[in-house]
Amino acid sequence: MTQVLALSGGIGGAKLAVGLQHVLPPGELTVAVNTGDDFEHLGLAISPDIDTMLYTLSGLSNPELGWGRGNESWNFMAEIERLGGENWFRLGDKDLAVHIERTRRLNAGEKLSGITADFARHFGLLGRVVPMTNDLVRTMVITDEGTLDFQHYFVARRCEPVVKGLAYAGAADAQLGPLLQEASQDPSLQAIVICPSNPWLSIAPFLEIPAWRELLHEATAPVIAVSPLVNGQAVKGPTTKIMSELQLEQSSATIARFYEGIIDGFVLDPSEAHIVPEISVATHVTPTLMKTAADKQRLAREVLGFARSFSNL
Template sequence: MNTQVPSDGGPTRDPEVVALCGGVGGAKLALGLSHILEGERLMIVANTGDDFEHLGLHISPDVDTVLYTLADLANPETGWGRRDETWSFMDALAQLGGETWFNLGDRDLATHVERTWRLRAGETLSEIVADFARKFGIAARILPMSDDPVRTRVETDEGTLAFQRYFVGLKCGPAVRGLSYEGAERATANPALMRALASPDLRAVVICPSNPYLSVAPILSLPGVREALANATAPVIAVSPIVGGRAIKGPTAKIMGELGVDASAASVAAYYAGIIDGFVLDNRDLEIAGSLPVRAMVTDAVMQDLSDREMLARVVLDFADRLASARSRSGNGGVAQ
């Protein structure tokens, strides 16, 4: 196995599995993968299209959700933010008439403050995320999709909105008419990601059950990423965030409907056409499995607890191994159960 020297520290081996991940839904599967893959065998690439500046701080919601989840620090009720959080800062800010539409817990605030001053001191986001992961005791390698700014913009009936203003401030209320990823064309995909996708030792690429348009599309919008996925020697497997026409988490189904796309697992598979070799969908969508343009694996894809997350992770990797051994990267249809 090759050894690389990353920008965030000492030497590291090429990963065995690369997971592309958004927020809460993606972090659940990332956690399952981290429990069955040791250390740097797993690389988790987090979306940064949700990042924004707030109260003078650099906020990285999806990155932090992955960090907190894998460190067993996440709020178990929300999936985001930190467990046992307190809100003294927000209470004091409200008393002063400050902006309180985006909640920052006291423990969470420390992450944002530390990240912000280190960015201003010249460190890259990759270096900071890697250091946070080490200090949280996370063995898997976590990295942002890019060290360059990419910002998701939501085109709505109320105008073009910054993602967090739409998602948190307006609670996904306005109808979505389009999405764009500002800065993507000028950004450079994380070099460690591009090296991993080209590695002959790669076992699988997993697109976690995150919102395809909000969490995965920013990663795919980076120059060269789609091509690298299409040319990867390892199978690329996507897991559906839609079960029986409903989103497991978040506004995925709502946005799909507003964009004129049928809110179904089949539509998600079609969205990833050309870059995936296999698609994992829930038992409730069994009837569409045979009509997909790639091989399908049907299983219980709803993750309620850690055992579910580990089970789904094993199913996904076993599916990838079967596709690799069968040399079925030609896109032939079929159903695996």
Template sequence: MSTQSCPRVLALSGGVGGAKLAHGLYSILPDWQLQIVVNTGDDFEHLGLHISPDIDTLLYTLSGLANPATGWGRDGEQWLCMEALSQLGEADWFQLGDRDLAMHLSRSHRLRQGSTLTQITQYQAERLSIQARITPMSDDPVPTRVHTDAGQLDFQHYFVKERCLPQVHALEYTGADAAQPAPAALAALQEETLEAVIICPSNPYLSIAPILALPGFREALRNTRAPVIAVSPLVNRKAIKGPTDKIMRELSIQVSSASIANHYADCLDGLVIDYSEQTLAHTLPLPTLVTNTLMQNNDDRCQLAHACLNFASELKQAKNQNRAFS
């Protein structure tokens, strides 16, 4: 096997929050020792283009091209094409910058030529000199539908056009039961060389749940020899970015890292929570690391990545001992 096919660390990620920790891991791990499985439930077609927001956020973040103010999109962006499209009466609620358009044009063209989303994503990562494997969760479409008091909405319609304002009643990962998980992700989970699986602090219900809904993926997490740890996206019982806490309240889920632990309970070996929720640590039914999870700069990202890997190393020793005695 090539070094690219045997990662030491496998991360599951959505958009901005997950990309920050993924960037921290990427910064401290040797080349090609990180593989990131990315949510594609947010993918949709807009103006004839295939848009993969979470994949793009990871590509831009790991390549140093991301807009530091927003965490998504490209730095130094211009909007001349969108201005012209708006003048022509085309939909302008989902903003695509001039440089960002190149990514969507490339992806859409290659999909029409017969390449898979996995092949395209790895090609684009290599063109951007990214030495990590970025793997879409599936090459099959698994669009997230949001059931709200305004009706059933496509995810981007809810998230961007409606600005997350409608009340959420349920989430649906359409087609997940018939989709094929990324073979490279399942293969990585079976590798004896894998040292850690890290569920990044992305929205558990919008970004990570679609991945876990794919056939066999959750079981593969339960069966992997590597410790599986999750980083709670909550700081002081609030989401740093996005509607995680809002959705939890609307789905009658307690806004607490304890709920995050429960969400992943059957496949989790450890949980990482912020200092602001440290009083929960002794109440949780699994090993818990309390540390700073607020990633305000690159140093914070690297420090959290180091903390996660050290925690995983401790859990791996315990997991191996338990296997030896079982």
């Protein structure tokens, strides 16, 4: 039974997903995760956002970095460096086991959704973590240095190149898996929440998939987006840098317009309350900065309460 379907990228979105997991009854959260960041590295299938979500929801993440495993060791990377191998994308020893097992099972013909569901069970999760699609979608960043795949832009080049545009290879032909179809059609579904992830890097890959657009347009549950900006700045990551380079105003009003036609409601921080008149959908103003577990749970309750208000209109 799915009460809430959340769309998310990695670190920022996972914070709200944790809050939702704590305030919802066990097993009633389904998180669909961006796979546009996925890539192959050292012969392994890497799904960074999925793994961040799994580790965060299970309490296994590195609290200082926000990604990777806590209490990690780095023997594998030390040996790769000794051998002169690629070391720009760091894989911890525990994390490496996940990538190896995922790659083995993908090569055996299993779907990413089934593998992810199995990992979630082994990590003790009651809710569902589902890739946005089982098909290959790859975010490509068009920069002043040429077109880069996402991880080379984000990790290897540390977001330094100037962004000129973005492309989402494979999205036009990608399909939804049965788990997402089931979650979206569940009669108990109360809300679809777009977490405060980077709209262009983490959520646009969803929106470029026609089946996802159709799902959001036809949803009977309210679709609520949470802005990733506080006082016009990203809490983490290159959101505002990309907005500036794409010549977009750095405010939550721009993000609301990006989601226009898809969302029913928009949540933004009090630091941007002055732009509410610029937003064409219903708004809810509440602190969105999530530093503590209490912050995450409070925001989750606020978002769900806002979603419930649509049933009373």
